[in-house]
Amino acid sequence: MLDIFNYFEHAPVAWVIFVGLFSLLVGSFLNVVIYRLPIMLERDWKRECQLLFEDEGVKLPIDIPTDKFNLVFPHSHCPSCKSPVKPWQNIPVLSYLVQKGKCSHCQTSISIRYPFIEILTAIAGMIAAVQFGFSEQTLWALLFSYLLISMCFIDFDTMLLPDQLTLSMLWLGLLANLSATFVPLEDAVIGAVAGYMILWTIFQSFKLLTGKEGMGFGDFKLLAALGAWMGWQSLLLIVLMSSVVGAVAGIIILRLQEKHQQAIPFGPYLAIAGWISFYWQEQIVEFYMNTWVR
Incomplete structure (x- = not known):
């Protein structure tokens, strides 16, 4: 061996x-x-x-x-x-x-x-x-990818993000960062809490203004899990990327559908944005700073 x-x-x-x-x-x-x-x-x-x-x-x-x-x-x-x-x-x-x-x-x-x-x-x-x-990081990264792929397609098919997957991913992220595998444990814990609270706040604000629910609680848990793996610093990029991609895809889907009231899952866009940020967050931020910030 x-x-x-x-x-x-x-x-x-x-x-x-x-x-x-x-x-x-x-x-x-x-x-x-x-x-x-x-x-x-x-x-x-x-x-x-x-x-x-x-x-x-x-x-x-x-x-x-x-x-x-x-x-x-x-x-x-x-x-x-x-x-x-x-x-x-x-x-x-x-x-x-x-x-x-x-x-x-x-x-x-x-x-x-x-x-x-x-x-x-x-x-x-x-x-x-x-x-x-x-390295050990590869093993953790494999688990991270496998879970995201599963959740992405399940949410796309059923509009569900099972707790069995989102919560497992959250605890695994905290466990992985006990030894700061990807980020310090403190950043991971804050990331988990902040990830949940960001979407929960958006959800409550939207519901207060419109009387409708704009997303599911599974989305909160998924962003919390991503925060546990990558720390609170990654959350803004993930939310921005998933929102932009989700908005563009949503407009395209709605235009192709006859019924314009059909709900669109947000989980797949969170999962895709989270996976991209996991590997290329620094490069994306650097590109943005060099291109748009003078």
Whole structure:
């Protein structure tokens, strides 16, 4: 084992390739998380509601599936014909290309998003390996990226940011910075508190002025988690970047949609801005200062 560590330490290219391949496999698992976690949460909420009302003597007409459903069971299968996916048919990206993006049994098209997320995760992993080399920082940066990718797509699909992910990311950020891995612990704690309070204040102000809720509480927790990883100094850049990108994307989406009242998730823009700031905050600030501040 020590020989492998020594090899990666002195062979950065091999380390980057290894992390990329490992992240490719993780990306396949993230596809499962993105699809199944919201369903698991919905089932749990239904069970809790049913138990709550049963205690009051009320029977709710809620149909809750009783089959075992989690991140492991049931095994991967085609959603159309229910045929099980064999291990050799579940190789990230390669299986999709070999099967030409279709189920090998019923020939139903498979969404290109699956290999896209796998490739995206691999690229994020390789960037972490290039940025931090063979170090503890890379391992933390991988966790950071994996969590953000999961939350980004879950929020895009369901308008939900599960506490299981946002709070886990927050505590992991504080844990990582116990030894000042990325920022001093003091900055991380202030960042977590300030991140939550910034969006909470915006939320309350908007609600007071309009009577409407402009974002969800999951967004507060996500920005708090980003503050825990990067410190309070990063929050202004993250909020500005996510707001600008979110506003532009929102205008485009609304123009393409027939119904202009549909809500747009803010979490993906926070996640993207947070990930970019994690690696290139100094360069972005320096570019801004040199370009716009005289």
